[in-house]
Amino acid sequence: MMEKNILIGHGSGGKLTHTLIKEVFFRHFDNPLLLQQGDSALMKMEGNRLAFTTDSYVVDPVFFPGGNIGKLAICGTVNDLAVSGAVPRYISAAFIIEEGLYLEELEAIVSEMAAEARKAGVLIVTGDTKVVNRGQCDKLFINTSGIGELDGKYLHISSGENIKAGDKIIINGPVAAHGMAVMAARSFEGFDTDILSDCASLNGLIAGVLETVAGVRFMRDATRGGLATVLCEIAGNGGLGVEVYEEAVPVESNVKGMCELLGFDPFYVANEGKVVMVVDPADAEKVVEKMRKDPLGREAAVIGEISAGTGGRAVLHTSVGGKRIMDMLAGGQLPRIC
Amino acid sequence: MPDQMKYIDEFRNRDIVKGLVKKINEISHSKVSLMEVCGGHTWAIQKFGIPSMLPSEINLLSGPGCPVCVTGRGFIDRIVAFSRQENVIIATFGDLVRVPGSSSSLEKEKSRGADVRIVYSILDAITIASQNPRKKVVFPGIGFETTAPGTAAGIIYARKKGTGNFFVLSSHKVMPPAMALLIDEGVKIDGYIAPGHVSTITGSGIYSDIPEKFGVGCVISGFEPVDILQSIYMLLRQINEKRFSVEIQYKRVVRPEGNIKALQTMEEVFSIRDDWWRGFGIIPGSGLGIREEYGIFDAEKMIDAEVEETVEDKGCICGEILKGLKKPHDCKLFGNVCTTENPVGSCMVSHEGACNAYYRFNR
Known part of the structure; x- marks a missing residue:
């Protein structure tokens, strides 16, 4: 019989820990590599190049419209691998749980994690559970690490070393939904919206694009700091510039409305299911077409291009016909967004 | 919700903008300097x-329209001193947290353990006070006629509720004396893009001295590109026709008589006093102090604090920028020593500050 709340004992390594692992984690994450139950997961990998990434998730609140911290912990790590050109394979999941968390909540989070892992085709092969006293963490923090297989021909993608002037910049859909969904879920009394987080694993969409064209020069997921930060990173890379067209960037009208109301710039608001690609101009149309066939890329669009002349700057052509620079965010726009 | 963006998209319409730019070009014959005195305008323009x-x-100049920018260091030093007291909670709008005082900021004090909470409304601050009856909750009231009525309403509400542990440190200011002072001091201004939100409260009458005494036109403007361009066009026409007056472009919001209820609320709680403006010094009749009748809510009177000696920042030319004498690019510190990550002056902290807007959008 399981308790209703997490107790300090659930992190003791004793019987309670074992029950928790068996009845919650093993039951949902169920796969032969995890069930080896050794101190390390032992697995085989094809090829000789690996991509390896880690990320911690502290989003507040743990449940938000369109997802929860568990789903986010899978999508985020899967996406970090996928945008490096790797095929995500194995994930580790470490939980730091605050004493008193409802087991029901933990289970809802874990089951959505498992579902997202299945959807993304990755296995959760190892993990850890710690419980801290009430007040020493906020409900639940999750760390996931991920390993992916990397084909040598995609080595250039994460550094962007092949980016050239004239390349097109593409995004797979509307920006700023995640940040605004989390914001709406925080204690805004009387604030009711239908905004859902865009939290999703993008490895399928990305694999589709990589199979279709050879000219993908760079990819990055636009998470914290939003689209603008990625564009600034591209602009800062090797002295090339970036020209972006504000009206080409899709933003859902409800997200736009909430941003206006609260004074946020949607270009700087976090996403959890958006990839920015820099591609050979000859491939741009094909990439957009391919993305649009995927439910996660229906509103894919070319939003700008790489230029030679702006000296490492991102220049925004505003929707009203003006021109200005776009800078990286200083300090946090929203803490604990992911 | 297709209707949701109504009143925004129309005012960001590319064709209308193009048309206005063309009209401006047609009537722009000589060099003019137009000053906006609202941080919201500074930000939107950039x-x-x-x-x-x-x-x-x-030439567009940014004037002293960013509340955080004109707030004196002494005020920050006092709030910092309050925050160091064990039984004090500071409940503040977010833009004040990073503003540097003489040696510290609320952000720094928070990292050292001070209880500094960001609120979106003064009512949230009063709620915090009710929830923490053993603590003194201080709300720093900054801003012009736009925010002062909200603070006044909060104080009235706290009195009604009997929230005796709630206090306001007022640095509220009124705009017209600063606008008049700039022209009086010889700053070359050919027209004012007058503040839309301030005027929503005050009405258009408060600027009547400016065209009458100084021969400088004022157009009260909204905050969208079409608003701002139309206001510039209206000012150019005034200049060309040498017909200086106060006009309202932002008619969908601003009434000539203002918001009577808000004005009464402000009048009920605050009285005019001389006040210190960062970069300007003391401007007579430009500040709003809490009236005697509401003295028990006045943090200045009710809470003792050891405030450090105020030291102004060296090298920072915020004062001249706030007066429109210089632009952020003219400052030696701009973009190297003083950045949004590591601001020296408050004009770089607030997103309504000229230095911040130039740094982010027009470097």
Whole structure:
């Protein structure tokens, strides 16, 4: 019989820990590599190049419209691998749980994690559970690490070393939904919206694009700091510039409305299911077409291009016909967004 | 919700903007300097890239319209001193947290353990006070006629509720004396893009001295690109026709008589006093102090604090920038020593500050 709340004992390594692992984690994450139950997961990998990434998730609140911290912990790590050109394979999941968390909540989070892992085709092969006293963490923090297989021909993608002037910049859909969904879920009394987080694993969409064209020069997921930060990173890379067209960037009208109301710039608001690609101009149309066939890329669009002349700057052509620079965010726009 | 963006998209319409730019070009004949005195305008002008659309004869200046920017260091030092007291909670709007005082800021004090909470409304601060009856909750009241009525309403509400542990440190200011002072001091201003939100409260009458005494026109403007461009056009017409007056472009919001209820609320709680403006010094009749009748809510009177000696920042030319004498690019510190990550002056902290807007959008 399981308790209703997490107790300090659930992190003791004793019987309670074992029950928790068996009845919650093993039951949902169920796969032969995890069930080896050794101190390390032992697995085989094809090829000789690996991509390896880690990320911690502290989003507040743990449940938000369109997802929860568990789903986010899978999508985020899967996406970090996928945008490096790797095929995500194995994930580790470490939980730091605050004493008193409802087991029901933990289970809802874990089951959505498992579902997202299945959807993304990755296995959760190892993990850890710690419980801290009430007040020493906020409900639940999750760390996931991920390993992916990397084909040598995609080595250039994460550094962007092949980016050239004239390349097109593409995004797979509307920006700023995640940040605004989390914001709406925080204690805004009387604030009711239908905004859902865009939290999703993008490895399928990305694999589709990589199979279709050879000219993908760079990819990055636009998470914290939003689209603008990625564009600034591209602009800062090797002295090339970036020209972006504000009206080409899709933003859902409800997200736009909430941003206006609260004074946020949607270009700087976090996403959890958006990839920015820099591609050979000859491939741009094909990439957009391919993305649009995927439910996660229906509103894919070319939003700008790489230029030679702006000296490492991102220049925004505003929707009203003006021109200005776009800078990286200083300090946090929203803490604990992911 | 297709209707949701109504009143925004129309005012960001590319064709209308194009038409206005063309009209401005047609009537722009000589060099003019137009000053906006609202931080919201400063931000919008740079964000939409408006300077890039205008003929080179038109010079847009940013005036003292960013509340955080004109707030004196002494005020920050006092709030910092309060925050160091064990039984004090500071409940503040977010833009004040990073503003540097003489040696510290609320952000720094928070990292050292001070209880500093960001609120979106003064009512949230009063709620915090009710929830923490053993603590003194201090709300720093800054801003012009736009925010002062909200603070006044909060104080009235706290009195009604009997929230005796709630206090306001007022640095509220009124705009017209600063606008008049600039022209009086000889700053070359050919027209004011007058603040839309301030005027929503005050009405248009408060600026009547400016065209009458100084021969400088005022157009009360909204905050969208179409609003701002139309206001510039209206000012150019006034200049060309030498017909100086106060006009309202932002008619969908601003009434000539203002918001009577808000004005009464402000009048009920605050009285005019001389006040210190960062970069300007003392401007007579430009501040709002809490009236005797509401003295029990006045943090200045009710809470003792050891406030450090105020030291002004060296090298920072915020004062001249706030007066429109210089632009952020003219400052030696701009972009190297003083950045949004590591601001020296408050004009770089607030997103309504000229230095911040230039740094982010027009470097």
